[in-house]
Amino acid sequence: MKQIHVYKIDLTKIEGSGELSCPRCGTIISPDDVTEEKYSVLEAKVKEHGLKEPVIRCNTCTSKIHLTGFSLLQKLS
Numbered sequence: 001m002k003q004i005h006v007y008k009i010d011l012t013k014i015e016g017s018g019e020l021s022c023p024r025c026g027t028i029i030s031p032d033d034v035t036e037e038k039y040s041v042l043e044a045k046v047k048e049h050g051l052k053e054p055v056i057r058c059n060t061c062t063s064k065i066h067l068t069g070f071s072l073l074q075k076l077s
Contacts, residue, residue: 004064011069025061039065 007023014020018031029039042064043055051070058065 002062004062006064006066008066008068011067013069022058022061022063022065024063025058027058027060029056029058029065 005024009020009023011018011020020029021027022029027038033039037059039056039058041054042057044051045053045055053070054067056065056067057063
């Protein structure tokens with residue numbers, strides 16, 4: 001049985017323009033990549049005022065990554 005690695009990344013704690021590295025394999029995941037070559041969106045959790053927590057999968061190592069911090073980012077913009 002293959003083990004799935006799950007990580008949680010708080011976007012308010014990263015530097016730059018939204019790019020992040022996969023915690024397991026280091027693949028650069030960019031929000032500008034619309035090809036889904038590096039990652040795939042598995043689920044997008046929403047609440048009444050917008051996006052809450054998308055869940056993505058790194059296509060290199062198949063890790064699942066929960067992205068948090070959207071509520072704070074929406075308040076700032």
